[in-house]
Ligand code: SF4
Ligand code: SF4
Ligand code: SF4
Ligand code: SF4
């Protein structure tokens with residue numbers, strides 16, 4: 001259902017929706033960037049449409065809304081476990097086409113892998129409605145077209161900024177609500193059809209690629225900081241932590257916290273033994289997960305081409321370029337780069 | 338038959354050089370940041386009146402040598418746009434734009450490149466240097482001030498009468514922290530070891546924290562973000578013949594207004610206590626004479642150090658004296 | 665919806681010290697476990713860790729826990745009547761049906777003996793359907809030897825060969841062999857390589873070199889199984905720590921046929 005909604009009406013619409021939904025969107029926080037006097041674009045619960053950052057890519061992905069960085073699994077007292085409450089409202093997420101595709105990857109792990117549903121993820125996931133912000137043009141480092149994640153069928157609302165108004169395609173229950181705030185128009189979603197960055201993911205990756213000297217270069221370049229994986233919308237790894245309260249050691253909580261295969265300790269077992277001590281091996285492990293072994297297991301690539309990893313790497317390591325280098329090696333064009 | 342008032346010449350930012358009849362002009366570049374269009378003026382003066390060269394000074398100015406003293410008036414007119422653009426434009430009161438620099442005792446306020454380029458810088462050093470220039474210039478008191486973006490102190494604020502060092506209060510959101518320990522390990526390695534891990538989250542010891550912001554730079558999850566901006570003031574560092582020493586912290590975790598006010602007050606203090614029998618007295622030696630408590634009383638007048646601010650009660654200045662017997 | 669992360673309380677009915685730092689805990693539970701599977705063991709406020717089941721019977725399971733960290737340190741303080749929390753079992757165990765009628769050789773290094781203990785105890789009490797069973801085990805020193813009483817009992821029924829890396833002054837008297845377990849593998853009698861099946865469990869390096877030795881003894885790759893130890897937070901295929909290539913050790917392992925294991929590049 002296409003609706004043309006002036007910005008002030010759109011704001012009122014969000015106010016109405018906020019009765020039943022927690023509304024989250026990328027917002028631009030001035031001065032919160034790592035460098036002084038720079039902004040941070042990240043996800044927050046919003047109160048009004050004016051807070052939404054429509055023009056810039058967020059540094060962090062929306063996954064943290066339903067898969068929080070730190071999530072309490074249980075609180076415990078001496079003899080009892082209790083679970084933190086789950087909000088009653090639904091959750092609206094303003095995001096982009098690639099981000100919605102990324103949630104499907106999270107679903108694969110949390111809802112299906114190993115045949116068991118992760119209750120914490122599942123309960124929040126069910127509440128999510130996607131309000132997708134159309135990308136007028138590709139941002140720097142995006143390669144969604146190469147990954148086939150530029151287009152999107154399953155959204156709840158599609159939005160296009162049009163001067164001081166939003167052109168929306170609202171579906172389901174939202175169609176009725178949206179029509180009350182604007183006039184009917186035809187709105188056919190448009191998608192980015194070309195990125196500056198293009199990658200070719202190789203069909204088959206020979207074991208030789210795993211052992212190729214290519215990875216050694218990353219051992220000297222990568223600093224294992226984990227920026228790439230923390231910003232990635234598709235990374236799902238976590239570590240469990242138990243804490244007890246200092247004032248009452250008999251009570252505490254078990255949490256899970258995001259983990260990264262790039263950061264020291266990811267594979268360390270008690271007693272100290274670990275795997276992939278070389279950063280190049282971690283790079284290979286990450287890249288292979290994104291473009292190869294996830295696909296072997298689930299039938300499609302994990303990476304959605306959002307380019308955030310390239311946006312944030314302090315060492316200017318380009319994941320996209322690495323894919324292309326792997327492709328060159330895998331397709332045998334130059335076995336000795 | 339040259340009859341030159343050297344006192345006036347010096348105040349006009351020219352100097353008496355070893356070549357009789359020749360002078361050198363010192364061009365101020367507040368904050369060390371210069372619009373390249375002023376190169377044309379500097380170039381013209383050097384080519385037409387000087388030796389065709391400039392010396393880049395340690396205070397981030399230009400010194401144009403080889404100028405005949407008789408040309409001073411002419412040159413002062415040529416450099417009017419420089420005074421207008423680099424001094425008047427930032428609020429410095431210059432009565433006669435065609436008369437050259439009105440004072441030279443208070444040296445150029447130098448600054449590291451700051452946050453317009455440097456990732457470590459906690460603020461825009463050029464802007465603050467210009468604000469300070471507005472407060473202190475023109476003035477004949479001999480004072481050196483420098484501004485630096487973070488405790489790396491690339492401008493050597495520790496060699497100044499007043500060094501301003503940028504700080505930031507790191508703000509921590511434990512829920513965003515993935516416990517990677519990057520901030521803690523880095524703080525221990527390059528800063529102060531103010532961070533420790535407790536229950537997998539980070540604890541910051543404010544007593545030890547330098548406010549350098551390294552933790553914010555390292556955090557992959559923006560668990561650390563920038564809170565309010567603060568400054569540390571180090572004072573009475575000096576080189577020279579009498580007791581070279583490095584500046585020590587006078588106050589920290591104070592805001593910009595406090596910094597500017599302390600600097601303004603320091604000029605009043607100098608005015609009040611300077612030994613006028615001497616040709617000039619450097620502020621550091623005045624403090625040596627009056628003692629720190631008097632200095633504190635005077636410079637802290639009407640200064641709001643804010644809720645975070647801390648002021649040193651006692652400063653063990655140290656440094657050394659040239660006692661040859663001890664070599 | 666079932667919460668797979670929720671552990672349940674399991675009462676400790678016995679604590680059997682094996683060495684100074686390895687204790688075997690018997691827990692009352694009627695879980696259905698296979699040899700080679702593991703549990704996630706936890707103490708609220710301290711932590712959770714994967715521990716393999718060393719033996720089980722009706723109404724109980726046993727786990728042999730080495731004191732190597734905070735969690736295991738706290739567990740080592742516990743006495744019968746106490747409890748800790750468990751969830752599981754997780755992973756696939758050993759493919760026992762593959763071993764029916766076969767000559768099985770088990771090579772275990774250190775605590776690697778725990779996950780195979782139930783195979784040994786079942787066979788020696790006449791419950792197994794193996795043709796024969798041989799145990800090769802290696803420990804650091806004689807005092808690191810696990811299941812001493814059981815081993816004496818097993819010796820009555822099967823060929824047991826034990827080696828230690830070195831004998832230190834505090835060691836109990838030792839008249840067995842010294843040297844690496846690979847030394848035992850080169851000499852172990854293999855009547856019929858085609859009918860022989862091998863299980864190797866131990867530290868990564870030990871498993872790698874033991875497998876190479878068995879290959880030299882004409883054991884086919886597909887007749888060797890190994891058990892992997894990895895960091896495992898969830899046991900459910902969610903946390904990602906145990907993944908190697910497209911394989912989740914917690915789901916498809918920890919026991920792998922050697923043909924798969926040698927393909928897994930960490
Ligand atoms: S790997 Fe990089 S480009 Fe791909 S989804 Fe993750 S952050 Fe985006
Ligand atoms: S293994 Fe690495 S790349 Fe894969 S999901 Fe986990 S953190 Fe991300
Ligand atoms: S962001 Fe760059 S340097 Fe940091 S872990 Fe990722 S690839 Fe390595
Ligand atoms: S601001 Fe600097 S000194 Fe303070 S905690 Fe962060 S890194 Fe350490």
Ligand code: SF4
Nearest residue numbers: 514515517518520556
């Ligand atoms: S760098 Fe950030 S995520 Fe890592 S421990 Fe420090 S605050 Fe936590």
Ligand code: FES
Nearest residue numbers: 899902903904914
């Ligand atoms: S242990 Fe978490 S995925 Fe295997």
